[in-house]
Amino acid sequence: MKRLLALPPLLLAVAALAAPTIDPPPGWRDVLSEGKVRNAVVALKGPETSSFIVKRAPTAPLDNPAGVRGYLRDVLAGLRAASRREYQSTGRVETRSFRNGLTAQLLRAQLKGEERLVLALFGAAGKPYVAVLMSAAPEAMLTSLLGALELDRIEGVIQSKGVVRSLDGQLELALGGGLRSRSLGDAEKAKGFVLAIQGAGAEILFMKLAESDATKPGEQAAITRALAAAAAGVDVEKAAAVRSAPTAAGPVGVYSWAPGAGGEKMSAGDLPWGYWGYQLFGRGPGSDELLAGALAALKGGPTAVAGLLAASPTIPIEKALPWRKILLGAAAVLCALGAAGLLSWSLRRKNANLPS
Structure with missing residues (x-):
């Protein structure tokens, strides 16, 4: 458990290493180390007043065209106010793909009739x-x-169609409909990660658990919630209640999430899988939904054994009583109290009418 609770800082470090990088073109220089642009991952200064800045945008809705347009318009409004320059735009968003594989949504803006901003x-x-x-x-x-x-x-390498399998061949997932996979880096493989799934501006990493990392099923729900809180850097009370997440293969996982900085959600999950198990870590505005959705579509891979999957342990979740049962119980108590009160009143009335 101690090893698992130490993982969220590691994941944040891996995420930092995965930030975009660039070799400045001729005439441009890297000014990121000067710290003049807050939360930037790329900051270049070009000729005269030219600049190029890349920042994380955790609340941006990548898969929603209307949301993309609204988000870019809000960014433009902020730049217009900060620079005190009257940038104008038609509001049209275009999609542009580049040879490096990047596909971006672009919004152009003009200053005094000349294009000056993208x-x-x-x-x-x-x-x-x-x-x-x-x-x-x-x-x-x-x-x-x-x-x-x-x-x-x-x-x-991003895969958006077909079927993806985990490195150990145990897990299999059909891609499409916004669900895609990413190849793992050497550092991630060295830490035991076997699968990376993306969608809705979030990413889920699957880490295979060694036998030494195994915990009792009865403890796993609490550990999962603690992991989500630790990843977000908040108290465990701020993490969402643990929920179950069934898979198409049969085993049922559990997950929780906690609010992170800038509108992000840090999610954690546990998936019993035969003799083994997987710890899941998610980051992004919709990481909790992506985690549950990915598990729902998860099937056994070519090395999975159906009999072992069927014998996977169940993780118990403490559930509060449903409101309907609480209300019915309260009503029953009130009825009992009312009946007892009526009976007591009736006896007093009867005794009062008895002759002395």
Whole structure:
């Protein structure tokens, strides 16, 4: 358990390593270390007043066209207010793909009739990012900047169709409908992660548990909630109540989530799987829903044995009494008290009428 509770900081460190990187094009320099742009992961200064900044955008709705448009418009309004420049835009959002594999949603803005600003929203490693390019000729710099982000350090290989299997061959998942997988990096493999699933601006990592990491089923629900709280850096009381998450293969997992910084959700889950088990870690605005949805679609892979899956232990969850039962119980108590009161009143009335 101690090893598991030490994992959330490790996951945050891995996420930091997965942030976009870029080699500045000629005439541009890296100013990220100067710390002038808060929460930036990429900050470049170009000729004259040109700049290129990439920041995390945890609340951005990548899979909702109307939400993307509204989010980029809000960013533009903020830039207009901060810079005191009257940037104007038609509000049209376009999709642009680059040779490095990045696909971004773009919103262009003009200053005094000339295009001077491009906003871009894109996903990387299951997390949304927003880029701001200010230049006298932003169109000419898009390929040299957005197209030069090193996606091999961001996403690895993304698979959005077909079937994906975990590295140990135990887990199998059909992709599509917004559900995709990401290849794991060497550092992730070394820590025991066997599968990475993305969707809805979130990512879920599956880590196979060794026998030394095994805990009693009765303890796992509390551990799962503690993991979610530790990942978010909050007290365990702020983590959501543990819920069950059945799989298509038969075993039933459990999960919880806790509110993180900037609207993110940090999720944790546990999946009993035959003799083994998997710990799940999620990050992103919809990580709890992605976790439950991924488990619901999860099937046994080519190395899974049906008999072992059927014998997977069940994790008990302490459940509060449903409100209906509570109300019915309260009503029964009140009725009993009312009947006792009526009986007591009747006896007093009867005794009062008896002759002395």
